[in-house]
Amino acid sequence: MLSRESLINILLAVLLLAVPLAANAYGEPFYVTLATRVAILALAATGLNLALGLGGLVSFGHAAFFGIGGYAAGILATHGFSGDPLFFGLSGTNQMPVIWLVAMVAAGLVGLLIGAISLRTSGVYFIMITLAFAQMVYYFAISWPAYGGEDGLSILVRNQFPGVNTMRPVNFFLICYVALMAALGLFVLIRSSRFGTALQAARQNEVRVATVGIAPYRIRLTAFALSAAMTGLAGALFADLNRFVSPSMLSWHMSGELIVLIILGGTGRLFGPLAGAALFVIFEYVLGGLTERWQFFLGLILLGTVLFARGGLLGLLAGKARHG
Amino acid sequence: MAEPVLQLSDLAKSFGALRATDGVSLDLRPGEIHALIGPNGAGKSTLIHQICGTLRQDSGTIRFAGQDIGHLGVSERSRLGLGRTFQVSSLASEFSALRNVMLAVQAQQGSSFRFFKPVMSDASLIDTSMAMLERVGLQDRARLPAAELSHGERRKLEIAIALALNSKAFLLDEPMAGMGPEGSKSLTGFLDGLRQEAPILLVEHDMDAVFALADRISVLVYGKVIATGTVDEIRSDPAVRTAYLGDHA
Numbered sequence: 001m002l003s004r005e006s007l008i009n010i011l012l013a014v015l016l017l018a019v020p021l022a023a024n025a026y027g028e029p030f031y032v033t034l035a036t037r038v039a040i041l042a043l044a045a046t047g048l049n050l051a052l053g054l055g056g057l058v059s060f061g062h063a064a065f066f067g068i069g070g071y072a073a074g075i076l077a078t079h080g081f082s083g084d085p086l087f088f089g090l091s092g093t094n095q096m097p098v099i100w101l102v103a104m105v106a107a108g109l110v111g112l113l114i115g116a117i118s119l120r121t122s123g124v125y126f127i128m129i130t131l132a133f134a135q136m137v138y139y140f141a142i143s144w145p146a147y148g149g150e151d152g153l154s155i156l157v158r159n160q161f162p163g164v165n166t167m168r169p170v171n172f173f174l175i176c177y178v179a180l181m182a183a184l185g186l187f188v189l190i191r192s193s194r195f196g197t198a199l200q201a202a203r204q205n206e207v208r209v210a211t212v213g214i215a216p217y218r219i220r221l222t223a224f225a226l227s228a229a230m231t232g233l234a235g236a237l238f239a240d241l242n243r244f245v246s247p248s249m250l251s252w253h254m255s256g257e258l259i260v261l262i263i264l265g266g267t268g269r270l271f272g273p274l275a276g277a278a279l280f281v282i283f284e285y286v287l288g289g290l291t292e293r294w295q296f297f298l299g300l301i302l303l304g305t306v307l308f309a310r311g312g313l314l315g316l317l318a319g320k321a322r323h324g
Numbered sequence: 325m326a327e328p329v330l331q332l333s334d335l336a337k338s339f340g341a342l343r344a345t346d347g348v349s350l351d352l353r354p355g356e357i358h359a360l361i362g363p364n365g366a367g368k369s370t371l372i373h374q375i376c377g378t379l380r381q382d383s384g385t386i387r388f389a390g391q392d393i394g395h396l397g398v399s400e401r402s403r404l405g406l407g408r409t410f411q412v413s414s415l416a417s418e419f420s421a422l423r424n425v426m427l428a429v430q431a432q433q434g435s436s437f438r439f440f441k442p443v444m445s446d447a448s449l450i451d452t453s454m455a456m457l458e459r460v461g462l463q464d465r466a467r468l469p470a471a472e473l474s475h476g477e478r479r480k481l482e483i484a485i486a487l488a489l490n491s492k493a494f495l496l497d498e499p500m501a502g503m504g505p506e507g508s509k510s511l512t513g514f515l516d517g518l519r520q521e522a523p524i525l526l527v528e529h530d531m532d533a534v535f536a537l538a539d540r541i542s543v544l545v546y547g548k549v550i551a552t553g554t555v556d557e558i559r560s561d562p563a564v565r566t567a568y569l570g571d572h573a
Contacts, residue, residue, distance in 0.1 A: 194430045201416040201427050208414050211376070212428040212489060213402035214436050222437070247336040 004317035009271040016274065017177060024170040028137030032169040033241070038274070039176040039280045040237045045273030046183045047262040052259070053253055053268030054191060055223045058202030060255050061114065061130030062138040065228040067250030068110055069103035069235025071141065074153040074245035076102060081156055096161045096175070099236055107232020108225045110137075115224035119217055131252060138250040152246025159240050166240070176237050180274070183230055187270060190226075199223050231258070260298075265311030269321060275313045326354045329493045329523050330375070330406075335384035337370055344370040345381070346547035352493055354572025357515065357524045359534045362544035363567070368527050369411070371544065372497055375525075376408050377401045387413040389492050403431070407522075409482040411498045421462055421481050424470055425453035428488040446488070456484040462516070476507045483514075491522050500530040510537055535559075543567070 016035060019322050023031035044066050051057040076099050079092025086092055092308070093099060114133045121129055134299070147153050147246075158166045190196045202209045202216040209216050239245045248254070257280070265276025287294035309316045328351035330545050337345040344367045352358050362368055373379035375386060377398040383497045393401050402408075415424050426449045430436055433448070443449055457463045460480040465473060470481060479499055486494055499515070500508045518524060519539075528534050534541065535555050542552040545567045551558060558564055 189440045189442075192444060192447075193440055194436050194438040194443055196439075197419075197423065197427055197430065197443050198436040201419065201424075204416040204418050205414055207378075207398075207410075208416055208424075209427070210398040211402050211408060211414070212431040212485065213399050214427075214431045215397070215399040219436060 003318075004135075005269070005271075005314065005321075008187050008314065009319050012271050012274055016180075016278070020173050021285045022171060029169045029209070032173050034281060034285060036169065036173040036176050037040070038277045039173065039180045040234050040241060041258075041261060041280065041284055042274040042277035043180045043183050043237065044231045044234035045175070045258050045265075045277060046180070047227045047232075047234060047272050048258045049227075049262055049268065050187065050190065050230065051177070051227035052262060053118055053272065054112070054203065055199045055220055055227075057220060057224060057227075058127050058259070059118075059130045059224070059227070060127045060252065060259070061118075061134030062228070062231050062258050063250050063252060063254035064134035065107040065111055065231040066235040066238070066254055067137065067141065067245075067247070068107045069232030069237075070239040070245040070249045071235075072103035072106050072146065072232070073099045073159065073239040074146055074155055075147055077159055077239075078147070078153060078154045080159075080170065085164070094159045094238070096159045096166070096236075099159055100233055103232045103236035104229040107235070108229035111225040111232075112221065112226025115228070119212070119220050123215055129206040131255065134250065134252060134255055137254075141247045141250055148246070148253070150247060152244055152248075155239060155243040155245070158243055158246075176241075177231065179237065183233075183273075184270060186230075191270070195219065196224070224290060260302060262312075264302065264312055264315035266321075269312070269314045269318075271316050279313060328353050328387075329389060330525065331387040332371075332375070333385045333387070335374060335386065336382050337374060337379065337386070337399060338382060343547050345374065348384070348544070348549050349540055349550060350552070352523045352525050354523055355519055356539040357519050357526055357537045359526045359538035359541045360544060361528065361530060361531075361534060361541060366544040368544055369497075369546040370547075372408075372495060372527060375495060376406060376460060377562060379428070400571060402489065405490060405492030405522075406495060407486030407489045407493070408495040409479070409486060409497060409499055411501065411527075413475075413478040413482050415470040415478060415481060415485075418469060420467050420469055421473060421477075421484075422450070422453055422466040425456050425479060425484050425488050426450065428485045429453050429456075432489055456488045457481075460484045461507065474502070475502050477510070479507075487521075493522050494518065494524045496524055497527050499526070500528055500533050508533055 020032040020035035046063045051059050076092045077094055079245050080094040118126055118129045142150050147278035160166055161175055164171050198209060198214050198219045202219055235249060261273055261276035261280055264279050283298050287297050305312060330352040332348055332350045335345050348371060360368055374381045377396060381394060385392055388406060389404055426443055429449050429452045448573045454463060459464050460483050462477060462480055462484060465477060499511060503511060507540060508530060515537055538555055540552060540554060541558040542549050543564050551561045551564050
């Protein structure tokens with residue numbers, strides 16, 4: 001017997017697949033692109049959900065990892081296109097699997113570094129220090145003319161995946177969809193594992209975790225780096241979706257947007273990020289079509305969520321989260 | 325005489341001008357219950373914090389299981405086998421009673437860096453944890469979130485967790501608090517047997533329980549141990565009577 005939340009999750013997963021496939025069949029590639037955006041934002045937020053939802057680590061700097069993933073894709077693609085060697089004689093590439101690996105490793109390592117320092121603080125200080133680190137990366141990108149500086153970096157041709165024509169929107173959507181589902185699968189495994197148990201326990205009661213002999217710091221740092229890597233992968237896909245990388249991917253607005261997605265969908269819930277991303281993109285499209293000030297209305301909805309539906313959309317539909 | 329399991333020597337800790345711990349020396353021997361009593365504000369909590377590592381002493385040493393632990397962090401001391409319960413129970417409140425104990429068992433087994441195997445189908449964790457819950461009589465409440473347990477049940481759950489850690493010594497901070505007469509009585513019986521497993525340093529206000537259980541009692545007043553001895557010695561010690569027991573004894 002499936003729980004109500006599982007049914008809603010399956011419904012969301014099927015909808016995210018069915019809508020763009022139908023749109024593609026009816027020759028409406030715009031909606032395919034919209035769905036791809038949902039999948040990528042959901043992937044980025046799922047990464048953040050590891051740290052924020054499971055670990056209670058309110059990172060206000062995940063744009064850094066999103067942007068690093070994006071720049072990894074942009075820089076590799078630029079060098080792959082021009083043939084100029086990157087550094088140490090390494091060449092660029094237009095192969096997505098390689099780009100993804102580089103994006104995840106780069107974001108993960110930076111996450112390890114930022115986490116190692118930030119996790120010595122907690123609460124508001126943690127929020128502020130992660131923000132500060134992300135802004136450092138942002139200003140670095142702006143002032144680095146080699147890769148576009150403020151203007152950003154264009155990817156002339158979308159990167160390639162072996163055996164798939166990535167220029168077809170629906171194919172690229174499917175790649176992003178599979179990446180999202182893999183990330184959600186990993187999230188499930190981690191949540192129910194020993195590591196996930198320790199991570200969630202550290203959110204609920206840090207003293208309890210230390211008292212049974214587990215150092216919360218190492219658990220959290222590992223979660224933070226994993227979280228960063230996952231968000232980095234999303235950044236690489238986002239760069240390929242837009243065929244453009246700009247410092248705006250690194251800005252604090254992006255960090256805030258990722259947190260908003262999670263709160264809208266349901267903090268710590270498996271499909272919270274997807275529900276939140278879908279809502280966000282739909283608002284952006286529907287309200288954005290009516291008024292330029294659509295974010296004002298998003299703000300109202302967020303306010304309502306925080307005041308009246310703390311569990312987000314999934315909390316509203318599926319009830320309170322249950323743990324083993 | 326057997327080597328003490330836990331030994332505090334000349335421990336001192338000040339907060340500004342307040343000497344919260346003032347040259348405390350105290351030991352816990354195998355098989356005993358050593359009760360630590362004292363009026364409110366005597367520095368019992370401060371002392372406990374130093375033993376388990378949440379506060380660092382200004383001077384003096386803490387030896388546990390044959391090594392100096394005064395410089396170790398909380399989790400390292402726990403790994404050495406220092407099991408404690410809290411004055412106000414401290415649990416992962418969203419997790420079930422079972423998963424709270426499982427957290428201790430996984431810590432005891434050595435690694436929390438396993439990412440893929442679901443704990444809820446891990447017999448090595450569940451069986452041991454259920455056994456611990458049975459020992460404290462919580463087996464029927466295993467699947468309830470810790471937040472939904474009664475006050476007394478949460479106390480018992482903390483003890484089950486300490487048991488799961490294979491503790492070499494128990495540090496129990498007012499386990500009787502808020503238990504009610506029935507609960508206190510059954511817990512007293514339980515602790516009486518527990519000392520065989522590992523010695524207990526018992527901080528407690530419930531004098532009936534202390535006198536029933538303690539092999540030795542130390543009395544802490546203004547950060548100083550003013551007397552250590554058997555129940556009878558403490559009952560008849562004039563300094564203790566004036567400082568603490570008043571008319572009670």
